Amino acid sequence: MSCPMHRIITVAIAGLLVASCGPKKHAENLAKEQAGKNDEFRYSAVTIKGAQPVREINLPGELESFYETDLFPRVSSYISKIHVDIGDRVNKGQLLAELEAPELIANLTAAFSKVKAAEAMYQSSRATYQRALKTRKTPGAISEMDVETFWSKAMSDSLMVVAEQAHYESVKQLVDYLKITAPFAGVVTDRRLSPGAFVGPGGQNSVPLLKIKQLDRLRLRLAVPEAYLGDIRSGAHVQFSVRTFQNQVFSGNISRISHSVRPDTRSEMIEIDISNPDRKLKPGMFVSARLPVQSGEGSIFVPKTSVLSNMEQTFVIRVVNGVAERVSVERGDVTDSQVQIFGELKPGDVILKVASDEIPNKSAIAIETVN
Known part of the structure; x- marks a missing residue:
């Protein structure tokens, strides 16, 4: 072996000997160093509060006239004159049609x-x-x-x-x-017959002569699911929107509650009176209503991110004395940002705002409480 190569090998061996003689880091020290690094990271946590958020349920509905009626002749006769047509506004007691017999x-x-x-x-x-x-x-x-x-x-x-x-x-x-008058103020929305037609028993009695609907006052009918019947209160404020006016919100108050559950739909019908002085809303329009409901006593709502589900359970992570505990829960009603849960939790408990399946049960954890 040549002299230069011999010198290189000698230097390499000397370097390894020097390195082996330096200070050694035991596994215990490495664990402490890693723990120190972990302590620097703190998980966000929230405190469960007894106050419950305002909840709303979205329900479809349909607008109806507060008053509407079909006008049928009550005697056998011929139509002599019709003084109104579709779209005409009429006053109470106004003469609409004349018959002759x-x-x-x-x-x-x-x-x-x-x-x-x-x-x-x-x-x-x-x-x-x-x-x-x-x-x-x-x-x-x-x-x-x-x-x-x-x-x-x-x-x-x-x-x-x-x-x-x-x-x-x-x-x-x-x-x-023989003189047909308007029973209330409204608008003629339909006219089926013309002068000269025979009406009454034995004639075209199955077809109404005129149809009148009240437009300045409407009623909104909503079918409330049975699960929310205990939360409905007369006089509650209800907001709704219609597809025709997407950027406008209308409102009214609950006026009537039927107090009867329909067995076919398991729902109860309620009515909201709607003031419509400008006649912008029309009977028959479909609406999307936001109905406020009151939370039941003992309900707990937490952020949606606090609840995690895996193959084994649905849980939140409660932190007690710096230790993470997985608490099994069941989901309830859901709002925009929160979810109702049921489990062994109470107001005042601290849970992680964002639950993670990577945090082992009963493991040490550092947190910081946020609103």
């Missing part, structure tokens, strides 16, 4: 004649009875039996007048049905 007019005239005839007969029998009373003052001029007969005839004729007047009023009421 000549036979009803004839019956009314006949009934009126019978009333006058009965009144004339009563006037005659009453006058006869009064003359009999004057005649009875002369002894022997008239018998008591004749006086009673005249009295009975006058009473019978007076009752006949009452009967004929009642018949006349009933026929007059039928004649009044």
Whole structure:
């Protein structure tokens, strides 16, 4: 071996000997050094509070007119005139359509004649009875039996007048049905028939003449699931939106609760009165409503990131005296940023804000509490 190569090998061996003679780091020291480094990192933690956040549930619904009705003729007749059409606004009591039925007019005239005839007969029998009373003052001029007969005839004729007047009023009421008026203020939303059509029993009685809906006041009907029935309060404020006006939020208050659960849907119907003075909202619009509900007593809500699920369990990591403990929980209702949990937890417990499956159970951990 040449001299230069021999020198290189000698220097390398000397370097290894010097290195082997330096200070040694035992595994124990390495563990302490690593622990020191770990202590520098602190996990974010939150304190469970007893106060529960405001919760809302989103429910679909449909707007309806506060009042709406189909107008059907009540007597057999022909349509003479229709004074309104689709889209017309009407006031309460306004004349909408006129019908004609000549036979009803004839019956009314006949009934009126019978009333006058009965009144004339009563006037005659009453006058006869009064003359009999004057005649009875002369002894022997008239018998008591004749006086009673005249009295009975006058009473019978007076009752006949009452009967004929009642018949006349009933026929007059039928004649009044020939004029169809608006039962409330609203808008005509449908008209199916035209002048000349026969309506009433035996005619096109299955088709309404007009349909009227109230637009300045609406009602929103929502079906609330059975799980939330205990949280519904009359007068609660409800906000909703419609697809037509996506950037606008409307509101109203719960006015009526049905207090009856439908067995087919397991839900209870509630109604919200909606003021609609500008008539922007229309009956039949579908809405998305946000219904506030009150949290039940004993419920605990934590950040969604605090709850972790793996193949074995769903848990949160509670920190007690610097030690991480996995506590099994069950999920409940979910809000935008929090989730309701059930388990062996109570207000005041400290849990990690972000749970991690890499943190072993019963391991030491450093935390810092955040709001």
